[in-house]
Amino acid sequence: MDWSAIALSLRLAAATTLVLLAIGLPLAAWLAFSKRRGRWLVDAVVALPLVLPPTVLGFYVLVALGPRSPIGYAYEALTGSRIVFSFQGLLIASVLYSLPFAVQPFAAAFAAVDRSLIETAWCLGASKLRTFTRVVMPLARPGIVAGVVLSFAHTIGEFGVVLMVGGNLPGRTRTISVSIYDDVQAFDYARAGRTAAVLLVFSFIVLATTYRQQRRAGRAWPVA
């Protein structure tokens, strides 16, 4: 069993999820509440990774972050290391790839919050930020949890993007799915099977726990 690949995947998924929370929540809030005209454009961009083949996305990220690109060049000049074929590069690619899996459930949950509750909070003196953290976020919790679980699980399972941007460096960019692929290529079915089983059991436990929580939450908050 490739423990280092499992650890790397978990680390990548956790980091991706955190970054997605940080940029996904404000982005989703903007999509749910903004009355700007250009909203549909942002909607479309956010949804792109859903329809693009991972290799296409990975290709663009590779080109955009490569040593000859401005971003890659600046990164290398600043840190002395390359961004592609590194954990940081993987993280950027994963965030882009999982963006819709976080933002769409977030935005749907925000939009479903009863408008009159938001206005009531304003009339009670709460700023837009306080209204968001005290009213909108708690009421959208099931959607936020769903987005977190989806982006985590999606990152754990990604393959094409990782291969394009990260390559296959053990301990640095070799994730679970790449490791399983390698084992199968080397006809080590037993090892591939063990790693796959760990992934399967883990994913199932995460999803089952989440859905159980969601059910409970639904009962504790009877939104009349």
Next chain:
Amino acid sequence: MAGRLTASFRKRHSPAISISADFTLESGDGRITVLFGPSGSGKTTILRCLAGLDRPQDGFIRCDDATWFDAVAGVHVPPQRRHLGYVSQEYGLFPHLTVAQNISFGMPARAGSVADRIDRILQRVHLDGMADRVPGRLSGGERQRVALARVLAREPKVILLDEPLAALDLPLRDPMRRELREFLRSIDVPSVLVTHDRVDALTIGDRMAVLSGGGIRQIGPVDEVFSRPIDVAVAASVGVETVVPGEVVEHADGLATVRVGSASVRAAGDAVGGGASRAVFVCIRAEDVVVETAAHDGLSARNRWSGRVVGVQHEGAVVRVAIECGFALSALLTRPAYDELRLASGSPVTAVVKATAVHLIPR
């Protein structure tokens, strides 16, 4: 503290639809104003403009010394800084917060324990011991009380309520109306209550503003608006009624006798709700009034009042006749009946109304 809200503004929804409002609200004896009109007449729009949730295109809104909105100066104070007691339809209680958390949500910071303040407020709205409940586990009446408690905690300058009783089951409405009025009278700030229910207007309001055709047509004391609508549109929207204040003087054999001005009115008994209240509004629909020119006498379950015609107004196929018979009574006659009676201003008449057609509303 004398509260005063002056508003004069216009809110356009589209080139064809706009709502205009022009009124002054004051604390004191006329502090509860009912904004009355059919659904779609723009009541909620006016309330939302007062709250700052909608922004009018023209005019101004001022509260005491502060300007809340001024189209010319480009001022629009957001709802957060208007110190409102705003209650939306269905009350807008936060379902994920407890009663105490709901109440403390908008509470201004102040010295002293928050818990003590919440306890005092809960006692005042008769919700002792409910602090840790969530709204989902409260009855409709209790939810209204939490909403009022939250208004109280906010220490508002103006109270705005959007159809506060619409969410309640019918049997609950009567007691909650009384409670709501007592509550609003206990705080000396102007309040605005939006409703399309005539009984709400009569039982809760001190004054009422009638909305029709995109603007406020009439504003004044509730009984005055009901009994002396300034035009046909107002009369139509308040329900073409005679509404006059009276005192129940006797209650026997299922008949209540009510003194109204210099006249005496008999009403079928149940209308008073057990005779508990003596001060009532006497309501008579204009189409229930029969007008005769011959003077009759005799005792029956019918009311007979002698009076004079003081006004005649043609409204298409019907004619509205204003009669002074100790109080101002409005009668609606068909055209042929009117022609046959040969009525004119000053004609002596007898108005006949069945006791069962007289409706008494406690005030």
